[in-house]
Amino acid sequence: MRLSNFFIPTQKEDPTDAVVASHILMIRSGMIKQLTSGVYSYLPLGYIVFRKIEQIIREEMNAIGGNEFLLPALSPNELWHETGRLEDYGDTMFRIKNRELVLAPTHEEVFTSIAKPNLVSYKDLPKMWYQIQTKFRNEARPRSGVLRGRQFTMKDAYSFDATWEGLDESYKDQDKAYKNIFTRCGLDFFSVTACSGAMGGSESEEFMVESNAGEDIVAISDNGSYSSNIEVAVSFKDKIGRKNSNLNYEEFHTPNVKSIDELADSLNLNDKSRLAKSRVFVDPSKDENAKDEYILVLVCGDDEVNETKLQNLVSLAIRPGHPEELLQVTGADAGSIGPIGLKNKNVRIVADHLLEDADELISGANKNDYHIKNIDLKRDVANIEYHDLRVVKDGELTFDKKSKIKITKAIEVGHIFKLGTKYAEALGALFLDKDGKENPIIMGSYGIGVERIAAAYIEQNHDKNGIIWSGEIAPFNVHLISVNANDENVRETSDKLYELLSNKSLDILYDDRVDVRPGFKFMDADLIGVPIQVIVGEKNLKDNNIEIKIRRTGERIIVGREQVIEKVNELLT
RNA sequence: CGGGAUGUAGCGUAGUCCGGUAGCGCGCCUCGUUCGGGACGAGGAGGUCGUGGGUUCAAAUCCCGCCAUCCCGACCA
Incomplete structure (x- = not known):
């Protein structure tokens, strides 16, 4: 991608409305632009990143037998009334004023309504269905950029099983897929036991990225054996016991x-x-x-x-x-x-x-x-x-007394849980088992926030100059900088390199702008944060050399112009 | 939904207390000089001061209503 033809409105100054690092940097690097509270336009750079994350999710979902759907965002009130959630969701659901429709905040009902007439025999099960869709939630207070928006992209998957053992298997598959996804996205993450809350269901696990920008509070043990959302966390502590003085009150x-x-x-x-x-x-x-x-x-x-x-x-x-x-x-x-x-x-x-x-x-x-x-x-x-009704505190012993608990803030990037038969029962999604008996389908529900992954990644990978991308979710692999595009030798060499690098099926961002001074290009490059910068400048070129800069470390490597491709490939593996 | 803050050019802001010509930096346009870490000079364009009402000879400024945005809390799969 030539920068001269790429819409990427970078900003030097921090936007006044943004507080957390990921929000500031997403705006400054031209990834997103706010339209109204909790609603963001995804500009080309941001959309590239979000799509790369989606692609990773898609691949891992397909790897465990997932079928991708795209369901409507609009759905009839009636469907939500049947499960009682039209009432339960309350004000968090956007309601259409001139039609009996809502904007779906999640899709259990719609998926179940498709399952109902189609998954009618134990022979039809199990199934793993998913989609990557825009969700709408009328959050009372959107905050921290895309970390909590009113409109956001979510991968939501649903498993349909005939047996509880089958649900266990589906749940395990998702758990494994989630670990692959977050690893491939370059996140430093952990999972915690969680509360399934108003969704209903039993076992539940959240995937967390430790960060001060997070809204969840988690309890983690020093030895790594225990981690839990504070909502359900337990610790070991002696009862305060009796003194037996037997004084009257x-x-x-x-x-x-x-x-x-x-x-x-x-x-x-x-x-x-x-x-x-x-x-x-x-x-x-x-x-x-x-x-x-x-x-x-x-x-x-x-x-x-x-x-x-x-x-x-x-x-x-x-x-x-x-x-x-x-x-x-x-x-x-x-x-x-x-x-x-x-x-x-x-x-x-x-x-x-x-x-x-x-x-x-x-x-x-x-x-x-x-x-x-x-x-x-x-x-x-x-x-x-x-x-057990107390909130666990920092420094307490774990329940097995083997370790100490640390309390920390975290961003929830994914949540998997076993729904059971709540939705199947409410909507009458039944199947016939081997004995010809009718049973409700046993379901699981598995969500991932796409933009949240990007925001959580940036929270963990940035410095004072900007974002530090790496691995599969980097918007580009190489940022090629023509230091002074007015110089014929520099321009021709850069153009040639752009061609050669592009041929290697790498994503290249090429700063070919002619009217932009070198310092400006360097600052933009660090802000955008592509992992490797290939810098073509007059001075090095005189000696037939080209400079490579590693964004994360700032390390600079001078190589002969013929070795650039080789070196870049080496650095990227 | 409670508490707090803010709204002035694309972005960041001064001016508001104490009413009287809307100012600055960045960005943008033109010309010139520059050209390895967000250049410099000269000239220029761009504003119903969030919005509706009120007070006043006169309102960005004072008063009342509304709207929007951000922060804290409540809420939130």
């Missing part, structure tokens, strides 16, 4: 104490573990006849409630109580709430395992400005349940 005055920290300060305590933190959650009623359910959650004062774990225990719909609700249910405002003396007696009380049967606890009195000490959960709180 008593109320005491705590004016202006609104938080655990203030409570600890007022009592001159460093260890906050026996200050039981109380939070009230609401499980909203599902219909008008039923009442909202309230849940009081207790964790140690130095812990936080893990809302995902609570969701898995109670209901996906739970939310923290509003201030009015807290007052109404407990009799106090946040900061003075505890397990004893709740105004509403029907509150479900659940506590974290660490508090199991603990005594000598201090918690709110359900009366503003008062707390209660010497609470014995075993003695004083009837019907209390214990579950």
